[in-house]
Amino acid sequence: MSEIVHVDYTTKIPNNVDLANDRQVLKALEGWHPGYLDWWNDMGPEGFQESLVYLRTAISVDPKGWAKFDYVRMPEYRWGVLLAPRDEARKVNFGQHLGEDAWQEVPGEYRAMLRRLIVIQGDTEPASVEQQRHLGKTAPSLYDMRNLFQVNVEEGRHLWAMVYLLQKYFGRDGREEADDLLRRRSGDEDAPRMLGAFNEATPDWLSFFMFTFFTDRDGKMQLESLAQSGFDPLSRTCRFMLTEEAHHMFVGETGVGRTIQRTCEAMLAAGVDDPTDIAKVRALGVIDLPTIQKKMNLHYSLSLDLFGSEVSTNAANFYNCGLKGRFQETKIDDDHRLTTATYPVAKLVDGAIALVDEPALTALNMRLRDDYVNDCAKGVERWNKIIEKTGVNFRLELPHTVFHRHIGEFKNVHATPKGVLLGEADWARVRDDYLPSAEDGAFIESLMTPVSEPGQFAGWIAAPKVGIDNKPGDFEYVKIAA
Amino acid sequence: MSVLNAPLKQHVIDPEICIRCNTCEETCPVDAVTHDDNNYVVDASLCNYCMDCISPCPTGSIDNWRVVSRAYSLDEQFSWGELPMQEDLPDLAGEGAPEALEDEVGKLLEEARRGLGGKPVAPASASKPSVNLYNRGKPATATLTGNFRLTAADADNDVRHLILDFGDQPFPVLEGQSIGVVPPGTDAAGKPHAIRLYSVASPRDGEKPNAGNLALTVKREKGGLASNWLCDLQKGARIEVTGPFGATFLMPNDPAATIIMICTGTGSAPFRGFTERRRRAMPDASGKLVLFFGARRQEELPYFGPLQKVPETLLRKHFCYSRAPGQPRVYVQDAIRGEGAALAELLPQPGAHVYICGLRGMESGVDEAFADICRHAGIDWAALKDAMRGDGRYHVETY
Numbered sequence: 001m002s003e004i005v006h007v008d009y010t011t012k013i014p015n016n017v018d019l020a021n022d023r024q025v026l027k028a029l030e031g032w033h034p035g036y037l038d039w040w041n042d043m044g045p046e047g048f049q050e051s052l053v054y055l056r057t058a059i060s061v062d063p064k065g066w067a068k069f070d071y072v073r074m075p076e077y078r079w080g081v082l083l084a085p086r087d088e089a090r091k092v093n094f095g096q097h098l099g100e101d102a103w104q105e106v107p108g109e110y111r112a113m114l115r116r117l118i119v120i121q122g123d124t125e126p127a128s129v130e131q132q133r134h135l136g137k138t139a140p141s142l143y144d145m146r147n148l149f150q151v152n153v154e155e156g157r158h159l160w161a162m163v164y165l166l167q168k169y170f171g172r173d174g175r176e177e178a179d180d181l182l183r184r185r186s187g188d189e190d191a192p193r194m195l196g197a198f199n200e201a202t203p204d205w206l207s208f209f210m211f212t213f214f215t216d217r218d219g220k221m222q223l224e225s226l227a228q229s230g231f232d233p234l235s236r237t238c239r240f241m242l243t244e245e246a247h248h249m250f251v252g253e254t255g256v257g258r259t260i261q262r263t264c265e266a267m268l269a270a271g272v273d274d275p276t277d278i279a280k281v282r283a284l285g286v287i288d289l290p291t292i293q294k295k296m297n298l299h300y301s302l303s304l305d306l307f308g309s310e311v312s313t314n315a316a317n318f319y320n321c322g323l324k325g326r327f328q329e330t331k332i333d334d335d336h337r338l339t340t341a342t343y344p345v346a347k348l349v350d351g352a353i354a355l356v357d358e359p360a361l362t363a364l365n366m367r368l369r370d371d372y373v374n375d376c377a378k379g380v381e382r383w384n385k386i387i388e389k390t391g392v393n394f395r396l397e398l399p400h401t402v403f404h405r406h407i408g409e410f411k412n413v414h415a416t417p418k419g420v421l422l423g424e425a426d427w428a429r430v431r432d433d434y435l436p437s438a439e440d441g442a443f444i445e446s447l448m449t450p451v452s453e454p455g456q457f458a459g460w461i462a463a464p465k466v467g468i469d470n471k472p473g474d475f476e477y478v479k480i481a482a
Numbered sequence: 483m484s485v486l487n488a489p490l491k492q493h494v495i496d497p498e499i500c501i502r503c504n505t506c507e508e509t510c511p512v513d514a515v516t517h518d519d520n521n522y523v524v525d526a527s528l529c530n531y532c533m534d535c536i537s538p539c540p541t542g543s544i545d546n547w548r549v550v551s552r553a554y555s556l557d558e559q560f561s562w563g564e565l566p567m568q569e570d571l572p573d574l575a576g577e578g579a580p581e582a583l584e585d586e587v588g589k590l591l592e593e594a595r596r597g598l599g600g601k602p603v604a605p606a607s608a609s610k611p612s613v614n615l616y617n618r619g620k621p622a623t624a625t626l627t628g629n630f631r632l633t634a635a636d637a638d639n640d641v642r643h644l645i646l647d648f649g650d651q652p653f654p655v656l657e658g659q660s661i662g663v664v665p666p667g668t669d670a671a672g673k674p675h676a677i678r679l680y681s682v683a684s685p686r687d688g689e690k691p692n693a694g695n696l697a698l699t700v701k702r703e704k705g706g707l708a709s710n711w712l713c714d715l716q717k718g719a720r721i722e723v724t725g726p727f728g729a730t731f732l733m734p735n736d737p738a739a740t741i742i743m744i745c746t747g748t749g750s751a752p753f754r755g756f757t758e759r760r761r762r763a764m765p766d767a768s769g770k771l772v773l774f775f776g777a778r779r780q781e782e783l784p785y786f787g788p789l790q791k792v793p794e795t796l797l798r799k800h801f802c803y804s805r806a807p808g809q810p811r812v813y814v815q816d817a818i819r820g821e822g823a824a825l826a827e828l829l830p831q832p833g834a835h836v837y838i839c840g841l842r843g844m845e846s847g848v849d850e851a852f853a854d855i856c857r858h859a860g861i862d863w864a865a866l867k868d869a870m871r872g873d874g875r876y877h878v879e880t881y
């Protein structure tokens with residue numbers, strides 16, 4: 001342990017927040033670091049901590065410095081504290097403080113609210129690492145394994161980013177919260193992670209790709225809204241995190257895309273015309289498109305729950321106080337106060353789904369979720385293009401936002417993916433048509449055999465079109481037994 | 483868009499690989515990246531090839547290029563489902579080949595070619611150059627492995643021979659091409675320093691054959707930021723380099739080509755490359771090499787010593803000293819006039835190539851000298867010069 005304690009932080013932690021001259025925060029981070037490494041070793045990727053992984057590391061926040069690729073052992077990854085450059089002229093861009101100078105310190109009256117926002121965001125970062133920790137063992141290729149680990153170390157860095165804010169700006173409370181972020185565990189009965197989707201298991205690689213596509217995309221929307229914050233250090237932190245989050249979207253979108261590609265190719269090669277002939281398609285050793293649709297239904301609906309209640313006073317307060325804005329707030333053309341505006345919210349009215357105008361201020365969760373839905377829909381369309389190109393007759397579709405919800409307006413009703421409301425008995429009968437069954441899960445799991453030969457891929461997934469960092473197809477992205 | 487940059491190497495994004503994450507648009511310092519509901523695209527009229535967007539892109543879709551005679555419009559790019567194939571263009575090393583892909587460097591070269599009086603054209607037998615493999619955003623890093631003073635210790639001028647080693651980084655150059663040097667740090671306004679161009683002084687296979695290095699000839703300029711920095715560098719220093727640049731001021735490969743080289747000072751750099759190329763690759767070439775080299779005095783003439791060792795059969799040397807003690811002032815144009823009859827006979831021949839490189843001040847004197855000797859021979863120099871330029875046989879690079 002002494003080695004870890006005596007790490008020279010000024011060189012070991014890349015940072016652009018002048019940690020060397022911020023002794024108090026430095027000390028707090030020093031106190032936290034051994035616990036973090038313990039957590040990483042206990043709960044991080046299982047079995048590959050000694051492998052050399054071809055990772056990108058951010059060493060500065062300018063475009064040239066933040067994507068340096070090299071082999072590194074994950075526990076030696078340089079988790080840094082990196083904030084986007086400060087814009088001296090930046091203002092609070094929404095809410096009642098609109099037009100004031102952005103805050104460099106936490107406004108006393110918003111301390112609790114801000115801490116809550118940061119803790120919720122911070123809690124998701126280590127959670128996903130925990131959820132994905134067993135996946136290395138079944139990676140369909142070294143390329144995919146490397147992408148998984150990249151996602152993992154960056155989620156780790158995002159935890160650092162949030163912990164830095166807690167320790168720098170929230171004193172003793174912040175330090176306690178930082179410790180708690182290492183104490184909670186995904187799926188733990190006594191100390192679960194704070195948000196539902198982050199306590200679900202990620203049992204297989206299709207789930208991982210769906211998670212990075214759908215759930216990390218919620219993360220992207222949340223980060224983007226927090227990047228609008230009037231509290232400048234939070235804004236700058238999230239702005240830089242967004243650049244990393246893009247890689248996670250990439251892993252998800254291309255992972256599912258390559259799975260679809262391989263399925264369609266295998267069907268064509270075997271002369272299987274009917275994509276719904278599940279037995280025939282599965283016999284080819286690929287994941288049938290209807291099952292991919294079911295996985296989508298599951299992960300999409302769980303991710304929608306992360307946006308919280310459609311109508312929310314908390315969200316209104318966050319906005320009004322200038323702490324959390326809307327997606328791309330500064331690009332929206334309105335008064336940025338929302339004192340009189342309304343926003344249509346989907347609600348259950350007399351047993352039917354209807355759009356009801358609500359004050360825009362309280363409907364901010366709904367609005368962010370709509371932005372999210374649009375973003376997801378574009379990705380799904382690109383998957384459909386892959387299918388179209390192969391000539392297979394099938395379309396993937398996002399289910400209705402009413403489908404399979406546990407939070408918000410529709411948590412107490414059942415509905416089909418088309419949005420047709422169902423009674424309890426009907427739902428029980430059709431559930432497995434719309435959500436992955438235990439049998440579906442077992443089939444997918446049966447395909448999860450690891451492939452660790454450079455340039456080779458498991459039979460259920462196509463090779464990517466281009467390598468990471470422009471590397472050739474047979475590049476050894478992970479040196480497992482290094 | 484400058485003539486030198488047509489055809490254009492257009493930055494495009496592969497819509498099949500792009501995931502529309504917005505990172506490039508967020509990163510681009512000149513707002514050249516934009517999007518619609520379908521695609522993210524690059525505005526060719528705004529992109530300055532800074533490459534800031536390349537490494538942040540999580541997908542690699544951003545790193546795509548098409549050489550085009552007419553840039554794809556935004557609307558065309560918005561409509562793409564996949565990247566169009568590279569269109570067939572006429573020989574890129576021929577007429578109109580881009581000398582540089584970055585406007586910053588393109589403008590420097592355009593300025594250096596001003597004395598040409600028309601569009602620069604590469605010699606017909608020149609090899610195809612690689613251009614702009616490295617740029618400001620993605621420079622090559624060279625290690626300085628040699629730094630020798632070429633001028634005498636008591637000379638007013640400090641001209642140096644620098645050797646840059648590129649290690650494993652491929653940096654293919656042809657004789658006559660330049661490289662860009664990026665001085666470290668920023669100017670008073672906090673902006674990165676402008677790129678300086680230096681002609682390569684070694685032949686294509688390197689200062690030492692096939693060792694991945696090249697040579698530069700650098701003169702210490704009074705108050706010059708880059709030249710003083712370079713001249714003071716110690717062995718082992720790291721230098722950020724862009725390029726290679728230039729697609730017209732190139733050496734003809736044809737061994738029958740006679741090459742007339744006129745230079746002052748560090749303008750001798752490309753001609754050292756030409757001469758070494760001939761010496762190494764075609765020592766028995768039927769074409770001649772003729773050098774007119776001006777300096778204030780012998781002690782200030784770069785490479786005087788090594789040049790003495792090059793036999794006259796390979797290189798006819800005419801040294802011209804304008805400040806040699808006790809001697810009349812001789813300028814390059816005087817030496818040209820002295821060879822008037824031979825040159826007048828040579829110039830109209832299809833194998834004759836003229837290269838002028840050095841201080842801008844020499845241009846008019848040399849031009850007048852050629853006009854004089856042609857007039858004597860009943861040749862219209864203006865017309866001949868235009869024809870030679872059009873054939874890729876007349877080249878100017880002055881500063």
